[in-house]
Amino acid sequence: MTENTPELSQLGKASAYVDRYDASLLFPLPRAPKREEIGVTGRMPFFGADMWTAFELSWLTLRGKPQVALAHITVPCESTHIVESKSFKLYLNSFNNTRFADSAEVQARLRADLSTAVWHGGPMQSSVGVKVLLPEVFDREPVHELDGLLIDRLDIDCDRYTPAPELLTAEFAEQPVEETLVSNLLKSNCLVTGQPDWGSVQIRYSGPQIDQAGLLRYLVSFRNHNEFHEQCVERIFMDVWTRCRPVKLAVYARYTRRGGLDINPFRTSHPSALPANVRTARQ
Incomplete structure (x- = not known):
């Protein structure tokens, strides 16, 4: 499979905003080239993940009523690829006029698409974690500075x-x-x-x-x-x-x-x- 490069992404380019679900908008980028620059080849010397927060998540119910939510997304650092952030935003926008049965269906779709993207055709060792938060729990989201x-x-x-x-x-x-x-x-x-x-x-x-x-x-x-x-x-x-x-x-x-x-x-x-x-x- 041909690898993507940052220059081929939508970064810095005029983009059409698609409001119907389209998983192909996700643009995976390989982690390996930048890791090679810092001496990371073969077995990785670290564990961890990339934790994303999506503040602009919306979709339609089956009756056409808009819903809004937050999402916490956890991408394991063992994955072979990251998702370029503008493509992630465009992908999330594609949910805007798409009907889903409920937030569980949205969550499952996000997990499946993002997991496929970050392994980009390779064997999936672990899936992306996704947690969708509905407005009734927004008030439980704290603000706290890093300890230390x-x-x-x-x-x-x-x-x-x-x-x-x-x-x-x-x-x-x-x-x-x-x-x-x-x-x-x-x-x-x-x-x-x-x-x-x-x-x-x-x-x-x-x-x-x-x-x-x-x-x-x-x-x-x-x-x-x-x-x-x-x-x-x-x-x-x-x-x-x-x-x-x-x-x-x-x-x-x-x-x-x-x-x-x-x-x-x-x-x-x-x-x-x-x-x-x-x-x-x-x-």
């Missing part, structure tokens, strides 16, 4: 705006620590359009203590970098993993929404439960 020590408090000079892993250092001669560090200063740009992507990131680790000033300068260095959300988080994981040599590491980023979608990748060196898909104030 905010390193943005540091008064530092910044002059690097493309990824500079050499800024990462750790105290290898000292006693190991266990801590969680957080920054709201993560910004990167869309790989194709160059539009800004704003995010917050949490780094939870145990091992040699990471120099916080160097870590903050490193995170700021993504400011002019063009890469998709999932790829940025995997790059951060691999740079911290190789430069600081923690015993355990988890990197979790929550990006602000665009087009009614947010993407929140989580990568961990050890099997663990996914964090709750709880939005931050900026999302």
